[in-house]
Amino acid sequence: MATLRDVIRQKPWLGWVLFTCTVVIVFLLGLLASSIVERKSEALIAYTPQVEHGQYEPRNEVWGENFPRQYQSYKKTKDSSFKSKYNGNAMIDMQEVDPRLIVLWAGYGFGKDYKQGRGHAYAVEDVRNTLRTGAPVNGAVSPMPNTCWTCKSPDVPRLMNEAGIAEFYKGTWETKGHEIVNAIGCGDCHDAKTMNLKITRPALTEAFERMGKDINDASHQEMRSLVCAQCHVEYYFNKKMVEGVPYLTFPWDKGLSVEAMEEYYDEMEFSDWTHAVSKAPMLKAQHTGYEVYLTGIHASRGVSCADCHMPYMSEGGQKFTDHHVQSPLNNVANSCQVCHREETEQLIQDVYSHQDRIIENRDKLEELIVRAHVEAKFAWDLEATEEQMKDILMDIRHAQWRWDYAASSHGGSFHSPVETGRVISSGITIAQEGRLKLARLFAELGHNEELPYPDISTKAKAQEFIGLPAEKLQEEKKLFLEEVVPEWLEKAREREEGYEVKTVNQY
Numbered sequence: 001m002a003t004l005r006d007v008i009r010q011k012p013w014l015g016w017v018l019f020t021c022t023v024v025i026v027f028l029l030g031l032l033a034s035s036i037v038e039r040k041s042e043a044l045i046a047y048t049p050q051v052e053h054g055q056y057e058p059r060n061e062v063w064g065e066n067f068p069r070q071y072q073s074y075k076k077t078k079d080s081s082f083k084s085k086y087n088g089n090a091m092i093d094m095q096e097v098d099p100r101l102i103v104l105w106a107g108y109g110f111g112k113d114y115k116q117g118r119g120h121a122y123a124v125e126d127v128r129n130t131l132r133t134g135a136p137v138n139g140a141v142s143p144m145p146n147t148c149w150t151c152k153s154p155d156v157p158r159l160m161n162e163a164g165i166a167e168f169y170k171g172t173w174e175t176k177g178h179e180i181v182n183a184i185g186c187g188d189c190h191d192a193k194t195m196n197l198k199i200t201r202p203a204l205t206e207a208f209e210r211m212g213k214d215i216n217d218a219s220h221q222e223m224r225s226l227v228c229a230q231c232h233v234e235y236y237f238n239k240k241m242v243e244g245v246p247y248l249t250f251p252w253d254k255g256l257s258v259e260a261m262e263e264y265y266d267e268m269e270f271s272d273w274t275h276a277v278s279k280a281p282m283l284k285a286q287h288t289g290y291e292v293y294l295t296g297i298h299a300s301r302g303v304s305c306a307d308c309h310m311p312y313m314s315e316g317g318q319k320f321t322d323h324h325v326q327s328p329l330n331n332v333a334n335s336c337q338v339c340h341r342e343e344t345e346q347l348i349q350d351v352y353s354h355q356d357r358i359i360e361n362r363d364k365l366e367e368l369i370v371r372a373h374v375e376a377k378f379a380w381d382l383e384a385t386e387e388q389m390k391d392i393l394m395d396i397r398h399a400q401w402r403w404d405y406a407a408s409s410h411g412g413s414f415h416s417p418v419e420t421g422r423v424i425s426s427g428i429t430i431a432q433e434g435r436l437k438l439a440r441l442f443a444e445l446g447h448n449e450e451l452p453y454p455d456i457s458t459k460a461k462a463q464e465f466i467g468l469p470a471e472k473l474q475e476e477k478k479l480f481l482e483e484v485v486p487e488w489l490e491k492a493r494e495r496e497e498g499y500e501v502k503t504v505n506q507y
């Protein structure tokens with residue numbers, strides 16, 4: 001066999017070809033190595049801390065000095081220009097869209113005001129603005145406790161660390177207004193030293209403990225949903241845990257399904273309020289986002305909240321997490337098409353068709369529950385007894401709990417359409433059973449005609465129906481925002497000036 005040397009001796013040009021190839025390959029490898037070094041030093045510049053701050057630094061802009069890309073994208077949660085068919089980041093007055101809500105929540109804060117959420121950067125502003133927190137001005141107090149601040153701000157872990165958890169929840173809402181001024185941010189989800197994901201809200205850790213689980217055992221992928229489950233969950237204020245404190249508690253001890261939580265609440269005879277029209281002992285579902293998500297196909301395939309709501313993006317050769325948490329329909333390319341091959345339009349239509357079908361039945365259930373409240377009131381007017389009403393009121397409670405569990409789970413009709421549909425249809429069955437009992441009771445009480453459905457076709461008409469002094473509440477709120485909030489901000493500014501932040505790197 002001829003050796004390479006023999007071949008080259010016969011065909012000298014082949015030697016030159018081999019030589020040139022070697023030179024080119026070495027050159028390319030050199031280029032690659034230098035580009036890797038460059039990227040590495042770029043990364044080093046981007047992630048070399050500019051400032052040093054503690055875990056309880058509440059100001060997003062301070063954390064943002066070290067992580068400008070994440071901070072810049074976080075700031076986009078201020079954008080409110082995107083609207084999808086039912087959601088998006090514009091603020092939607094749900095009482096205008098659906099005046100039935102005013103009757104369903106009569107006698108409760110949500111009957112006064114309910115707007116669909118917008119970006120995280122608005123969290124503090126919006127809780128001040130809502131009529132639900134009242135107008136604590138001129139010595140008046142808020143109807144809400146400090147517990148209501150819990151899901152709004154990185155000032156919350158700061159205060160819990162300073163004063164203790166129960167001490168944080170204690171007292172009415174306005175007493176901590178000057179303390180809580182920074183909207184949801186870095187300190188809510190991250191460890192300051194390592195930037196690893198971190199659970200900062202004790203209610204979630206405690207719920208895990210009561211279920212016999214340790215949240216520290218959660219996998220990295222689970223953490224990408226659990227940081228959201230600190231806030232996007234069902235909760236209630238437990239007044240029996242610590243004397244005089246509305247202690248934030250997740251009702252998960254028996255499980256996270258609609259039935260398990262209902263049983264939990266029934267067993268402890270808990271109710272959020274007594275309905276102003278029917279007098280039923282009601283439950284208010286808060287935002288069962290995480291619970292419903294868990295029952296869906298994406299959760300069972302291991303897709304996390306962050307995969308869709310905080311996808312990776314790339315800028316200047318750097319891959320990072322998009323902190324513009326929003327409707328994924330505003331960013332289908334990064335949110336969905338990393339896994340799905342379908343066209344953008346098709347994927348959006350898939351979401352809408354789930355939502356349309358769920359909402360069709362949800363609206364029917366709402367109408368049935370409105371009827372049941374009105375009929376129950378009529379039965380009381382006919383002097384029905386507590387004994388006669390007991391089961392009926394429980395049916396109303398259970399039907400509305402199911403409706404709210406489905407409706408308040410923002411995104412639920414996409415996150416888990418089958419479960420959401422099931423919960424709504426079981427609500428329809430229960431509402432109808434209650435109304436059958438009501439019809440029988442009416443017959444007993446000598447009434448034999450169907451009650452007319454109230455005219456609640458507009459927000460104003462529905463407010464009038466339940467006797468809500470909407471204008472007065474608005475005026476008081478305006479005064480509070482003009483007089484009290486600027487004082488809160490001034491106090492906060494003075495306090496924050498004293499925080500220690502060390503500049504560690506100056507160029």
Ligand code: HEC
Nearest residue numbers: 088089117118119122123126151152227228231305309326
């Ligand atoms: C500290 C509590 C908290 C945490 C943690 C949290 N959220 Fe939120 N989220 C809120 C609140 C409060 C709002 C409503 C803000 C408003 O309307 O002012 C909201 C709003 C949203 C919205 C609506 C945005 C829009 O533009 O309409 C989405 C989507 C969302 N959150 C997803 C998530 C995801 C995903 C996570 C986890 C990666 C998460 N949230 C973590 C409290 C939280």
Ligand code: HEC
Nearest residue numbers: 060063064067070071074185186189195224227306320321
């Ligand atoms: C609602 C929770 C949440 C908030 C608020 C939040 N982050 Fe993150 N952050 C995440 C998640 C989820 C990831 C992805 C982590 C992973 O998979 O390891 C992440 C990743 C990061 C990373 C790692 C690099 C990357 O881009 O993946 C940095 C740095 C970071 N965030 C900085 C910040 C800063 C700065 C802020 C405040 C402006 C902030 N984060 C606010 C949830 C949050």
Ligand code: HEC
Nearest residue numbers: 297298301303307308328335336338339340347348350351
């Ligand atoms: C990390 C990967 C991943 C991402 C991101 C993702 N999906 Fe999926 N999706 C899946 C998997 C896996 C399934 C289950 C299909 C299967 O196992 O055959 C699925 C199923 C679906 C289905 C059919 C089931 C149903 O509920 O109707 C739809 C529709 C869908 N995805 C839409 C979307 C949309 C819209 C987005 C973006 C907002 C998205 N997906 C983001 C992986 C993903």
Ligand code: HEC
Nearest residue numbers: 084087088228232289290293298304305308327329410411
């Ligand atoms: C497979 C992708 C996917 C996953 C996983 C996912 N979501 Fe969503 N989410 C969506 C889509 C799509 C919508 C509907 C957006 C719309 O209608 O504009 C949505 C809607 C929402 C909304 C209402 C948004 C608005 O604009 O008002 C919230 C809040 C939300 N999701 C939170 C979560 C939380 C918390 C988790 C994890 C527990 C999660 N999502 C997991 C895709 C996802």
